[in-house]
Amino acid sequence: MVAIVSTAAYLGLEARAVEVQVQLTPGLPKFVVVGLPDKMVAESRERVRSAIAALGLSLPPKHITVNLSPADLPKEGSHYDLPIALGLLAAMGVVDAETLSQYLIVGELGLDGRVASSPGVLLAALHASERQLGLICPAAQGGEAAWAGSIEVIPAPDLLSLLNHLRGTALLPAPTPGLADDPERGPNLSQVRGQETAKRALEIAAAGGHNLLMIGPPGAGKSLMAACLPGILPELTAGEALEVSMVASVAGALEGGRISRTRPFRSPHHSASMAALVGGGIRAKPGEVSLAHLGVLFLDELPEFQRTVLDSLRQPLETGNVSVARANAHVTFPARVQLIAAMNPCRCGHLGDPALACARAPRCAADYQAKVSGPLLDRIDLHVEVGAVSAADLVLPPPSEGSAEVGARVRAAREVQTLRYNGNGVRTNAEADGAVLEAVATPDEPGRKLLAQAAEAMRLSARGYTRIQRVARTIADLAGADTVGRIHVAEALSYRRQAPRN
Incomplete structure (x- = not known):
């Protein structure tokens, strides 16, 4: 029998699906992890062994093979501990493999069975939502995972509590999205x-x-x-x-x-x-x-x-x-x-x-x-x-x-920009470019003349010219003006200087 549980590998801000396949076969007792694991993942064998021992269980005297699929995707991080442990427990018949198939699992294990925090839980939660799966994660990061939307999140404080929850004997409370306290805003x-x-x-x-x-x-x-x-x-x-x-x-x-x-x-x-x-x-x-x-x-x-x-x-x-x-x-x-x-x-x-x-x-x-x-x-x-x-x-x-x-x-100027660029994939004037910028930041006739003269006199690059248009548009927004005028261009030019020759 092969027990299969789902987890994720992180590549930048992308979470990729990974299957943890656990098989117990007759032979000399050995615990092997394959599938391009890095040093941290390879060390999970000892953490998993100790965490299961903390439950009062011992590993069967068999050849244990853990395959992290796909095999050509590098696996790194401590969040593979919990899925490996649950896959092993499923292969041993301690927990129902069918129940585990409904969840994506991430978390680091301590030697005493506690589930410790690991990076990337929010990405894993969003990935689980896309795959219409629930999420099992560390209890300390349940609030983080809850931001992913209407998915079932099981915040596990330790391996024993998690097993009791999966068996239905002692349910863990659902987390609520965690919002950080407003920090000090700094000097005034x-x-x-x-x-x-x-x-x-x-x-x-x-x-x-x-x-x-x-x-x-x-x-x-x-x-x-x-x-x-x-x-x-x-x-x-x-x-x-x-x-x-x-x-x-x-x-x-x-x-x-x-x-x-x-x-x-x-x-x-x-x-x-x-x-x-x-x-x-x-x-x-x-x-x-x-x-x-x-x-x-x-x-x-x-x-x-x-x-x-x-x-x-x-x-x-x-x-x-x-x-x-x-x-x-x-x-x-x-x-x-x-x-x-x-x-x-x-x-x-x-x-x-x-x-x-x-x-x-x-x-x-x-x-x-x-x-x-x-x-x-x-x-x-x-x-x-x-x-x-x-x-x-x-x-x-x-x-x-x-x-x-x-x-x-x-805030008032930012609200104007939000309405102006709605649907264009642009948040602020600093991001506007091309036809979008030309449509909103082209100065009136006196402003165009001043900008053209300054571009020649200051030997502005095309990038510098564009950035002056953006700054002038912001100055006009602060002034509540619909059109970029000469006075806005003049102030924008006053903040521009030629780069020194190297």
């Missing part, structure tokens, strides 16, 4: 003294989902303003929250299986590797740019990142996804992020200040800024100079407008 914009131009650029960036680069001396408030951004961004819609949570689920980053409606804000250190930033590694996991999907990726001290690492962001920023190619896998993760970057104007940070600037100015500024490639800078919509904060600014009373007031304008 009212804490930023002065910097009106930079705050205006931050509002435009938030309203249209645009990339922003702030250049200024140390202590000018660049990092503080970036930290204020989550407080003015609108919450994720239900669909967006599920999209973001799928990435977090694969990365094992959903705390307690609860989904948050707050947009991600990721701020990796400048020592981050390419695999950490864009994804990869032996098992092709999502990187920071994917974990920030539909949120903010903040890169402080931009030139201090390795140049090759920064240039690896060029394709994700343009397409909204990142493809990781490896010898044994080719996976694609979503990466529709809003890049916020901050940097000093030069290595000493005090370019333009006669009292503090180094003796190599302005050559040191050219060398320092050249560490960021021109093509990457061309993908950043808004460039703003952040001046040093004076003592006079510090003694002023807090500004009348804070994050609540700015956030209200940002």
Whole structure:
């Protein structure tokens, strides 16, 4: 007899069906797992053996063969423990194999029989829903799985409780979708003294989902303003929250299986590797740019990142996804992020200040800024100079407008864009392109003339020209204007600068 249970393998954000086939045959006692298992899956034999022993059972003195089918699909992860254990118990006659055939099963086992959390439960739940199966998963992730819709979810705290549930002797309660508590929204914009131009650029960036680069001396408030951004961004819609949570689920980053409606804000250190930033590694996991999907990726001290690492962001920023190619896998993760970057104007940070600037100015500024490639800078919509904060600014009373007031304008502009692009697969102005962009962002006649003159004088690339159109459309949305006018184009041009020659 061969006992068969269903589970899943994860390839990027795709869950693929896997059959766990367990057979007991006469012969020397041996426990073999085949079907391209990695080291973690091969080690499941000892966890399964100990978990079954914790039930007071022993493995039969037979040759145990576990086949993970299809055999040509690499299997990795600890979530195969529970399906292997249940398949083995079904082959031993402890649990009904017909009952197990109605479920997709994932979960890691402890030596004492507890079912521990494992990454990817939300993907497994969505996959089970597509196949019209129920789901057996760790109890701690039942709330995560419940977001998949109207499927039966059995949250198992341990192997014994699960067996009692399947036999009908002690039923486990059904989980409810878990929603994370609202986190602290970070600092308020009212804490930023002065910097009106930079705050205006931050509002435009938030309203249209645009990339922003702030250049200024140390202590000018660049990092503080970036930290204020989550407080003015609108919450994720239900669909967006599920999209973001799928990435977090694969990365094992959903705390307690609860989904948050707050947009991600990721701020990796400048020592981050390419695999950490864009994804990869032996098992092709999502990187920071994917974990920030539909949120903010903040890169402080931009030139201090390795140049090759920064240039690896060029394709994700343009397409909204990142493809990781490896010898044994080719996976694609979503990466529709809003890049916020901050940097000093030069290595000493005090370019333009006669009292503090180094003796190599302005050559040191050219060398320092050249560490960021021109093509990457061309993908950043808004460039703003952040001046040093004076003592006079510090003694002023807090500004009348804070994050609540700015956030209200940002939400109103986003609502306009949602209605405008409904059905086009576009969320914000920053994503609009081609005919869709031409239809909504073509300026009036004075605006077209100004844009054409500026494109010639500033020697804008086609990408730069398009990005100015997008920013101008956002500025018009904030102003409540139906048509992009000359004044909107002029403000958009003021935030654009030519990339330095390398």
